[in-house]
Amino acid sequence: MAKKISVGALISGGGTNLQAIIDACLNNSIDANILFTGSDNPGVKGLERAQKANIDTFVVDYSQIIRSCKKGIKETDLPKDFNLEEIQSKQQLVAGDASKEQIAFFLKSRAIAERKLLDIILAYDMDLLVLAGFMRVLTPYFIDRINTDPGMYKIMNIHPALLPSFPGTDGYGDTFGYGCKVGGCTVHFIDYGEDTGPIIGQKAFEIEDDDTLDDIKKKGLVKEWELYPHCIQKFADSF
Numbered sequence: 001m002a003k004k005i006s007v008g009a010l011i012s013g014g015g016t017n018l019q020a021i022i023d024a025c026l027n028n029s030i031d032a033n034i035l036f037t038g039s040d041n042p043g044v045k046g047l048e049r050a051q052k053a054n055i056d057t058f059v060v061d062y063s064q065i066i067r068s069c070k071k072g073i074k075e076t077d078l079p080k081d082f083n084l085e086e087i088q089s090k091q092q093l094v095a096g097d098a099s100k101e102q103i104a105f106f107l108k109s110r111a112i113a114e115r116k117l118l119d120i121i122l123a124y125d126m127d128l129l130v131l132a133g134f135m136r137v138l139t140p141y142f143i144d145r146i147n148t149d150p151g152m153y154k155i156m157n158i159h160p161a162l163l164p165s166f167p168g169t170d171g172y173g174d175t176f177g178y179g180c181k182v183g184g185c186t187v188h189f190i191d192y193g194e195d196t197g198p199i200i201g202q203k204a205f206e207i208e209d210d211d212t213l214d215d216i217k218k219k220g221l222v223k224e225w226e227l228y229p230h231c232i233q234k235f236a237d238s239f
């Protein structure tokens with residue numbers, strides 16, 4: 001067996017993808033160990049799944065942080081190494097029709113949350129960070145502090161559609177709404193855009209005429225659980 005890579009995971013909810021990765025690690029079908037699982041949401045099932053597998057867990061409560069930022073952000077609340085102009089020039093998350101103030105608020109409030117994530121994550125010796133149903137976008141502030149080796153991507157995401165079709169938060173809903181006859185999921189690296197980074201792997205499934213959105217989600221998740229461990233192994237093989 002090859003050397004095992006150390007993987008960190010971020011989740012927001014039920015964590016069935018996380019479970020598939022935990023299982024693949026435990027039964028040695030991939031050369032990986034999970035170091036920690038972090039969530040932006042307290043009390044979610046995915047945290048329980050990690051704890052059951054004796055994996056360190058933590059929460060950075062994004063909703064609470066954003067609520068408190070809405071009352072006002074002081075210069076001292078921001079990470080010491082945060083440079084708004086720099087992050088603004090790199091970011092591709094917020095569309096051009098947003099006001100300067102909206103963009104600044106978005107980037108500042110997310111950097112405050114991301115610094116809290118980084119303070120925990122960077123204490124681990126991590127090879128790869130997987131986003132397993134993590135429903136927050138990551139800004140260049142966070143990405144640049146994880147991707148420190150030039151040209152090497154270290155953050156993976158699973159998206160519930162066949163990218164580049166249907167980026168955004170509701171891949172299966174958009175696939176269903178468009179009337180597609182094929183759906184799928186994509187594992188890709190994270191770059192500065194939303195669901196735009198290099199594709200690592202994809203799996204497709206057929207959609208029957210009488211399939212409901214629920215059927216599509218069920219078919220999709222089964223594919224996700226196969227695809228994510230496979231893509232982590234691909235990363236481990238190239239490591």
Ligand code: GRF
Nearest residue numbers: 014015016017133158159160
């Ligand atoms: C998955 O469909 C994933 O693609 C999407 O959110 C869902 C999370 O499911 N981003 P789970 O938390 O892994 O069960």
